[in-house]
Amino acid sequence: xxxNHKPISKIFFIHLLLVLASNTQAAQExxxxxxxxxxxxxxxxxxxEDLMQxxxxxxxxxxxxxxxxxxxxxxxxxxxxxxNRGARDLVDALELIPGISFGSNMTxxxxxxxxxxxxxxxxxxxxxxxxxxxxxxxxxxxxxGHFPVDQIDRIEIVRGPGSILYGNxxxxxxxxxxxxxxxxxxxxxxxxxxxRFERGEAGKNTFLTAGKQWDDFEVSLYTKYNESHRxxxxxxxxxxxxxxxxxxxxxxxxxxxxxxxxxxxxxxxxVDEYSVDSADGFADKMSLPSKEIRNQFSTYAFNLDYxxxxxxxxxxxxxxxxxxxxxxxxxxxxxxxxANKVKESVSIDYYTFDLKSxxxxxxxxxxxxxxxxxxxxxxxxxxxxxxxxxxxxDYTLNGEGVYKTKWANVLLALRFDWYTEYGTNLAPRFALTxxxxxxxxxxxxxxxxxxxxxxxxxxNEEYNQTNExxxxxxxxxxETTHTYEIELGYQFQPNLxxxxxxxxxxxxxxxxxxFDANNDxxxxxxxxxxxxxxxxxxSYQHPRWGKIDMNYSLYQAIEDTSQDFKxxxxxxxxxxxxxxxxxxxxxxxxxxxxxITDSISFNHTLIFSGHRFxxxxxxxxxxxxxxxxNMYLRYQDVMVEGLEMGLGLYDVFNSQYQYVQLFNxxxxxxxxxxxxxxxxxxxxx
Amino acid sequence: xxxxxxxxVIFLAFVLNLFFMLSLFAPVxxxxxxxxxLVAIKAAYLYRFSLFIDWPEPVLDSFLMCVVADTETSxxxxxxxxxxxxQSKPIRVISVLKEEDLTACQLLYIPSTVKESTxxxxxxxxxxxxxxxxxxxxxxxxxxxxxxQDNKLRFFINYLKLKKSGLTARAQLMTLSQxxxxxxxxxxxSQTDK
Numbered sequence: 001x002x003x004n005h006k007p008i009s010k011i012f013f014i015h016l017l018l019v020l021a022s023n024t025q026a027a028q029e030x031x032x033x034x035x036x037x038x039x040x041x042x043x044x045x046x047x048x049e050d051l052m053q054x055x056x057x058x059x060x061x062x063x064x065x066x067x068x069x070x071x072x073x074x075x076x077x078x079x080x081x082x083x084n085r086g087a088r089d090l091v092d093a094l095e096l097i098p099g100i101s102f103g104s105n106m107t108x109x110x111x112x113x114x115x116x117x118x119x120x121x122x123x124x125x126x127x128x129x130x131x132x133x134x135x136x137x138x139x140x141x142x143x144x145g146h147f148p149v150d151q152i153d154r155i156e157i158v159r160g161p162g163s164i165l166y167g168n169x170x171x172x173x174x175x176x177x178x179x180x181x182x183x184x185x186x187x188x189x190x191x192x193x194x195x196r197f198e199r200g201e202a203g204k205n206t207f208l209t210a211g212k213q214w215d216d217f218e219v220s221l222y223t224k225y226n227e228s229h230r231x232x233x234x235x236x237x238x239x240x241x242x243x244x245x246x247x248x249x250x251x252x253x254x255x256x257x258x259x260x261x262x263x264x265x266x267x268x269x270x271v272d273e274y275s276v277d278s279a280d281g282f283a284d285k286m287s288l289p290s291k292e293i294r295n296q297f298s299t300y301a302f303n304l305d306y307x308x309x310x311x312x313x314x315x316x317x318x319x320x321x322x323x324x325x326x327x328x329x330x331x332x333x334x335x336x337x338x339a340n341k342v343k344e345s346v347s348i349d350y351y352t353f354d355l356k357s358x359x360x361x362x363x364x365x366x367x368x369x370x371x372x373x374x375x376x377x378x379x380x381x382x383x384x385x386x387x388x389x390x391x392x393x394d395y396t397l398n399g400e401g402v403y404k405t406k407w408a409n410v411l412l413a414l415r416f417d418w419y420t421e422y423g424t425n426l427a428p429r430f431a432l433t434x435x436x437x438x439x440x441x442x443x444x445x446x447x448x449x450x451x452x453x454x455x456x457x458x459x460n461e462e463y464n465q466t467n468e469x470x471x472x473x474x475x476x477x478x479e480t481t482h483t484y485e486i487e488l489g490y491q492f493q494p495n496l497x498x499x500x501x502x503x504x505x506x507x508x509x510x511x512x513x514x515f516d517a518n519n520d521x522x523x524x525x526x527x528x529x530x531x532x533x534x535x536x537x538x539s540y541q542h543p544r545w546g547k548i549d550m551n552y553s554l555y556q557a558i559e560d561t562s563q564d565f566k567x568x569x570x571x572x573x574x575x576x577x578x579x580x581x582x583x584x585x586x587x588x589x590x591x592x593x594x595x596i597t598d599s600i601s602f603n604h605t606l607i608f609s610g611h612r613f614x615x616x617x618x619x620x621x622x623x624x625x626x627x628x629x630n631m632y633l634r635y636q637d638v639m640v641e642g643l644e645m646g647l648g649l650y651d652v653f654n655s656q657y658q659y660v661q662l663f664n665x666x667x668x669x670x671x672x673x674x675x676x677x678x679x680x681x682x683x684x685x
Numbered sequence: 686x687x688x689x690x691x692x693x694v695i696f697l698a699f700v701l702n703l704f705f706m707l708s709l710f711a712p713v714x715x716x717x718x719x720x721x722x723l724v725a726i727k728a729a730y731l732y733r734f735s736l737f738i739d740w741p742e743p744v745l746d747s748f749l750m751c752v753v754a755d756t757e758t759s760x761x762x763x764x765x766x767x768x769x770x771x772q773s774k775p776i777r778v779i780s781v782l783k784e785e786d787l788t789a790c791q792l793l794y795i796p797s798t799v800k801e802s803t804x805x806x807x808x809x810x811x812x813x814x815x816x817x818x819x820x821x822x823x824x825x826x827x828x829x830x831x832x833x834q835d836n837k838l839r840f841f842i843n844y845l846k847l848k849k850s851g852l853t854a855r856a857q858l859m860t861l862s863q864x865x866x867x868x869x870x871x872x873x874x875s876q877t878d879k
Contacts, residue, residue, distance in 0.1 A: 494767040543768040
């Protein structure tokens with residue numbers, strides 16, 4: 001065989017140039033290979049128009065992406081499933097994923113726990129069509145009336161580290177929300193919903209989405225406005241105070257998402273405004289009656305992405321991202337006649353430049369090499385802090401390769417980071433995966449690295465300037481996470497799948513949000529936090545009785561050197577060694593969609609969440625296990641084609657879930673909703 | 686913080702280069718799942734076509750799809766359409782040979798591996814929807830011709846043949862029917878010649 005070395009050396013040279021020029025590249029990519037084939041019910045549920053868009057043969061790079069996706073524990077929720085369930089919010093969608101539970105942070109903020117660990121403090125990356133929505137100040141994501149669920153194409157949830165591909169916040173997992181594109185919309189949808197708790201308004205929202213494709217041009221637009229209340233119950237603080245949450249603790253959200261594509265060039269604009277009012281306050285004492293606290297989060301983001309197929313083997317990609325965030329802008333809303341006052345505000349400009357090259361062959365072997373440069377300009381605009389936060393930059397060089405053999409697809413990835421403030425790090429990822437006829441296995445090891453954010457830096461510097469004890473806390477060191485996962489799956493029948501995985505996660509030098517005796521806050525490192533657990537999923541589909549998905553998840557806390565996540569009583573005893581605060585060790589969910597007719601479906605969900613521990617002030621409290629049952633009736637094409645209505649009853653048993661604080665921050669549990677009835681409608685034109 | 690040393694740099698460069706070389710020179714392995722993927726897409730087409738066709742007589746116990754292929758392929762089509770129904774009846778997929786009686790079939794699928802479609806089309810009398818992929822099938826007056834264009838599947842419906850056989854295609858299906866490009870130009874040319 002005649003070998004032509006010239007093109008290869010040219011390719012290598014081009015690649016080297018790219019590498020030398022400057023990848024969290026994949027932060028923008030879909031996690032799922034050939035998304036068309038991953039939708040609910042499989043390809044046979046596609047309309048003919050959609051079938052005609054599916055490529056017959058995958059390119060080598062598409063096959064490569066399939067393999068990459070396979071080397072993670074990934075769950076996908078489709079837009080159709082969300083509509084069938086009558087999901088009100090991303091919380092409704094994610095709580096059916098094994099290993100995920102929700103608890104509170106502070107000041108009416110709800111956060112997520114995954115596999116027994118709190119995902120706040122930069123451990124979860126939330127993306128909307130590839131743009132990071134996790135706030136860059138502390139890496140915290142607020143849930144509840146925030147993220148859109150209407151007109152979503154799918155949500156991909158990676159349980160397990162994704163830092164090598166998804167950057168600094170993907171330490172424990174990734175939630176990738178993908179909205180419908182122009183060719184899928186081919187028109188527009190307008191709609192809204194209104195819900196009521198037993199004693200007050202639960203929330204209301206309205207949305208408009210539209211999109212179209214003309215040959216090589218494609219545009220899509222999504223806008224929504226949402227108002228919601230956390231609860232209609234009474235909040236009790238740790239000092240004897242209480243208030244009726246009807247009329248308080250409201251959140252408001254505005255989201256705009258515009259995408260434009262011409263051939264391989266993509267342009268994307270995103271606006272996300274989210275505000276959360278809190279009457280419950282910061283710690284163990286509520287802020288009422290003198291004031292409420294409003295925390296506002298805003299993201300204005302822009303991204304430009306271009307993919308160039310040099311030939312069948314080589315693909316080059318370039319991307320630029322810019323976002324301007326104002327996270328945790330805190331305003332005191334006084335009730336005693338004083339004018340409202342902005343107490344704290346920061347502005348963060350975040351820039352990312354990505355270049356990557358993909359080499360792939362028909363057999364599915366591939367190599368991705370990329371590099372990126374990102375930096376953030378962190379400016380405290382209203383603050384007690386008088387110093388400066390340095391420009392935080394990070395240069396990344398990464399490579400990932402897959403070699404396929406008969407018995408295993410071998411994946412090896414390495415990511416090298418050079419941080420302007422935090423030194424260097426080399427993080428590896430290794431996976432063996434393979435799918436046989438009805439059986440598949442995955443065995444994976446990943447390291448993740450999480451550097452402190454500008455907010456972490458500022459808080460410690462500010463503490464050193466202002467604390468009354470003249471203490472000086474050390475600069476925060478980065479976290480390193482090691483995760484081991486094994487998954488086995490078997491298809492017993494064409495309509496019956498069972499998958500199970502076991503995991504072990506260990507975070508070294510994990511960030512600890514701490515307080516001194518004056519309740520002044522700072523961050524410190526603690527040496528080790530670890531959990532192990534298992535997750536099992538059963539999926540069954542019957543032609544007449546519909547689809548059933550069930551899962552069970554378990555985690556067991558192992559080590560927590562700070563004991564900040566442990567249930568420690570006043571005598572210093574840990575009440576349950578294997579549990580972390582706010583998160584149930586056992587969780588079971590079941591969801592069933594029953595197609596009554598072609599246009600009417602009934603969906604119901606049962607969630608069992610095991611018992612939990614949490615603090616109220618210094619008092620340790622025990623929260624019993626709860627059963628939550630939701631049901632939703634969906635009626636499509638009511639009277640006229642395109643008109644859809646739905647009626648949902650949520651928390652039918654009125655179990656009244658409590659959002660227990662996920663660490664020892666003395667904040668009492670935040671009451672969740674009572675029984676709620678919600679009406680939804682939409683019209684497709 | 687991990688301080689990177691020269692050894693680690695060399696090791697990183699080595700591993701990345703190793704994979705680069707492997708990916709360029711490694712033997713290409715055909716993936717079995719790729720062909721199954723294609724069969725799944727074609728099975729979806731068969732199912733969707735059936736939803737837009739009206740048969741003169743109602744289906745009795747099950748909707749029978751006859752596939753001129755090995756049993757592995759027909760079994761895979763059966764698996765792909767496991768939960769689906771047509772006219773409220775479950776779908777049954779069987780593998781058929783040239784000499785078999787086809788009268789019980791509602792649909793006859795002749796994949797590209799079957800070079801001569803005529804013997805099957807001759808036996809597929811009234812009320813059987815015929816779907817094929819070869820030029821032979823197209824010229825032998827099959828009803829729905831599935832073909833590849835720009836790496837995507839397209840189809841052309843021979844409306845007259847369909848009607849003659851007693852079947853009716855709904856408008857939604859007809860609007861998506863496209864003549865293959867080369868055949869399109871051939872037919873235009875023949876019209877010009879005339």
